Structure formats: structure tokens, C-alpha cells
Amino acid sequence: MDKHSPVDLIIFDCDGVLVDSELIVNRILQQGLSDLGWELTLQQTMDHFMGKSLKHCIDDIENHLGKRTDPEFWRGMQQKTFAAFETDLKPVPGICEVLNILPYRKCVASSGSQQKMRKTLGLTGLLSYFDDCLFSGTEVARGKPFPDLFLYAAEQMTCRPAHCVVVEDSPFGIEAAIRADMRVLGYCQGTNADNFSAKGAVTFKDMSDLPGLIGELDED
Numbered sequence: 478m479d480k481h482s483p484v485d486l487i488i489f490d491c492d493g494v495l496v497d498s499e500l501i502v503n504r505i506l507q508q509g510l511s512d513l514g515w516e517l518t519l520q521q522t523m524d525h526f527m528g529k530s531l532k533h534c535i536d537d538i539e540n541h542l543g544k545r546t547d548p549e550f551w552r553g554m555q556q557k558t559f560a561a562f563e564t565d566l567k568p569v570p571g572i573c574e575v576l577n578i579l580p581y582r583k584c585v586a587s588s589g590s591q592q593k594m595r596k597t598l599g600l601t602g603l604l605s606y607f608d609d610c611l612f613s614g615t616e617v618a619r620g621k622p623f624p625d626l627f628l629y630a631a632e633q634m635t636c637r638p639a640h641c642v643v644v645e646d647s648p649f650g651i652e653a654a655i656r657a658d659m660r661v662l663g664y665c666q667g668t669n670a671d672n673f674s675a676k677g678a679v680t681f682k683d684m685s686d687l688p689g690l691i692g693e694l695d696e697d
Contacts, residue, residue, distance in 0.1 A: 484581055484695040485640035488630050488654075490528075491587035493646035494664055496597040497569050499527060501561050506534075509554050515541060528647025530588040530620035559596060568601040569664075571684030576606045578688055584610035586630040586643075588620050588650075610634065621649040624657035631657070642691055651678045660694055662687065 493499040500519075507522040515538065517525070526534050531551075539546055576583070584607060587594050591613050598604040598611075612633060617625035631641050643654035643661040654661035655677045663678030664687075673680045681690055 482637075482639040484642050484660075484691060486582045486584065486631065486634050486636040486642070487579060487691065488584055488586050488627060488641055488643045488659070490643070490645045490647070490650050491585050491589060491594050491597065493527070493569070494644050495569060495572055495585065495603055496601050497567050498562065498597055499523065499646075501565055502558055503527065505554060505557050505561060509550070509557075510538065513538070513542060513546065513550075528588060528621055528645075528649035530614040531590070532615075533588075533620050562597060562600055566597060566600050568603060569684060572603070575684050575687050576603070579691070581691070582634065582636070583607055584612060584630055584634055586612045586626050588614040588626070590615055621647070622652035622656070624653050627654055627657040627659055631659075642694055644687065645678070648672055648676060651676045654678075662690055 489495055492502065503519060503523045503526065506526060507517055507519050510517055510522065526537070529537070535546060535551065585594060585598070591611060594611050594613065595604065598607070610633075612626060612630040614620040614626050617629050619625045627641070627643060628638065631638050638658045641657075641659040643650070643657075643659050644664060645651045645654060645661055646664045646666075651661050651663050651673055661678045663673035663680045664684070665673055665680050665682060679690060681687065
């Protein structure tokens with residue numbers, strides 16, 4: 478990784494970085510897992526599944542349960558999640574102000590589907606900031622923690638990995654960015670700072686710090 482390359486592109490994760498959706502999604506997932514017979518606390522649910530694609534989550538759950546899950550169950554989970562988004566979803570605090578002043582190209586690379594990204598970004602008024610530059614883990618062979626999604630996003634945006642900065646909030650996403658040979662800023666609201674730093678991320682807890690951190694990377 479060339480830490481002295483100028484910054485040309487900021488790649489944002491979506492859930493937990495742009496939209497404050499992680500608690501909503503994982504609360505509903507926790508309830509669904511309980512219905513399937515897998516009892517986890519909310520924190521355990523977040524630790525185990527946050528940052529993974531839906532396919533990866535389903536594979537993990539089916540491996541744990543030792544049986545296939547009904548596709549109708551997942552359609553119901555999506556309906557519950559989208560209904561909760563309509564009433565409870567908000568932008569991550571401070572992100573609108575950051576997006577208004579960042580002088581770099583921007584895109585989103587999320588484990589979620591295009592439908593989910595457009596839903597959450599549309600509800601929170603953030604969709605217009607990205608000029609339709611949304612990339613989903615469903616579009617690549619391997620999801621996070623593999624680097625495929627970030628490399629795909631960079632390729633589509635005609636940007637070399639060394640000129641990209643990724644903003645992530647999950648260990649899987651941070652690992653994927655490092656493996657893509659990109660610089661990564663880890664947004665941590667809980668106790669993940671040491672874990673994020675150990676993986677190679679520069680950590681921060683307030684979105685108002687993000688422009689300055691990116692500026693420092695651009696000057697290195």
C-alpha cells in the first residue's frame with residue numbers, strides 16, 4: 478500500500494457509516510434467529526453478522542442450525558426491516574455535513590443489495606450525493622472480508638486502489654479494504670477501536686473528524 482498516493486476516491490460503506498441502520502437490522506435479525514431456535518444477544522448478533530452479505534449470513538445460520546431456511550422466512554425479514562426503516566431510520570450523525578464539504582469523488586460499496594441501498598439512502602436523503610455510484614456485494618464473487626467489492630468499485634470508478642480511501646465500521650469491511658491495498662478509516666462507536674487499529678485502520682468516533690483525517694492522508 479502506497480500511503481503517499483494522493484486521494485482521488487472515497488468509498489463509503491453504507492450501513493452504520495451513512496445510515497444509522499445497524500441496530501435496526503440486527504434487532505430484527507436477533508428476533509428472527511430466536512424464532513429459528515438460535516438465541517443470541519443483540520451484541521452477539523452484531524459481532525457475528527455485522528458487515529457480512531445476506532448470502533454469507535444465511536450460510537452461517539444454516540450451518541449452525543444444520544438445515545436449510547425457508548426463502549419465505551427471509552422475505553418476511555426483509556419486509557419487517559424495510560418497514561422499520563420507514564419509521565426509524567436516520568442518517569449517521571454528522572454525515573450530511575461531511576458529504577457537503579468533501580472535495581473528492583464518492584461512491585458506496587456495501588454488502589447489502591442495490592434495493593436495500595437505494596431504500597436506505599433514499600429515505601435519509603443521501604442518495605443524491607453519490608450520482609448513482611452504488612456497488613453491491615451481490616455483484617462480485619466474494620463478499621467482505623475478501624477485497625473483491627472494493628476492487629470492483631475502484632475499477633468501475635476508474636481509480637487505482639492506492640488512490641482510494643475506504644470508510645468502514647465493521648471488522649470484515651476493514652479487512653477487505655486492507656486486502657484491497659486501500660487506506661481505511663474505521664468509524665467506531667463502541668469498543669472496536671483497538672480491533673480496528675490492529676487490522677490497520679485509522680479510527681475515529683465523530684463524523685466531523687472525517688474531512689480532516691482524509692486531508693491528512695491526502696497530504697502524506
